[in-house]
Amino acid sequence: MVKKRVNEMDERKIEKAIDTLTERSDEFQGVSDGVCNVCKLKSFVDNHGQCWTCSDGYVVRPNSGVIMSPGKFEAESRYVPYMWDVYLMGGSSSDDGVNVTVQVDKDDKRLFPELRRRRSVVMYESDTGLVNEV
Numbered sequence: 001m002v003k004k005r006v007n008e009m010d011e012r013k014i015e016k017a018i019d020t021l022t023e024r025s026d027e028f029q030g031v032s033d034g035v036c037n038v039c040k041l042k043s044f045v046d047n048h049g050q051c052w053t054c055s056d057g058y059v060v061r062p063n064s065g066v067i068m069s070p071g072k073f074e075a076e077s078r079y080v081p082y083m084w085d086v087y088l089m090g091g092s093s094s095d096d097g098v099n100v101t102v103q104v105d106k107d108d109k110r111l112f113p114e115l116r117r118r119r120s121v122v123m124y125e126s127d128t129g130l131v132n133e134v
């Protein structure tokens with residue numbers, strides 16, 4: 001794991017991400033492995049039967065897992081906002097100045113079974129603040 005140099009901007013982002021994730025972890029009480037009743041994909045779901053991404057208010061195209069909500073994660077796979085937060089939280093990741101690589105762990109694979117054969121997710125943030133998976 002490469003230790004990322006943290007500047008003031010990153011610190012603010014990290015604090016915001018920690019707040020967001022803390023709120024989410026209170027809200028997202030995953031209860032079982034199943035199928036999300038919104039996006040229809042295999043997921044670890046909360047007690048409303050929703051995956052992490054749908055539970056967080058993103059609009060996900062059923063059966064494809066592509067985010068349709070306008071904004072930062074539009075047109076990306078449903079696991080990208082989660083993996084981006086892992087990076088902002090200082091999770092197992094590296095940043096070469098262009099791309100951010102986040103390692104996929106057991107819990108990530110449980111949340112998003114489509115990551116089961118993946119070892120990492122590589123993303124970058126564009127000048128306009130949109131996050132794209134490479």
Ligand SMILES: [Zn+2]
Nearest residue numbers: 036039051054
């Ligand atoms: Zn879902």
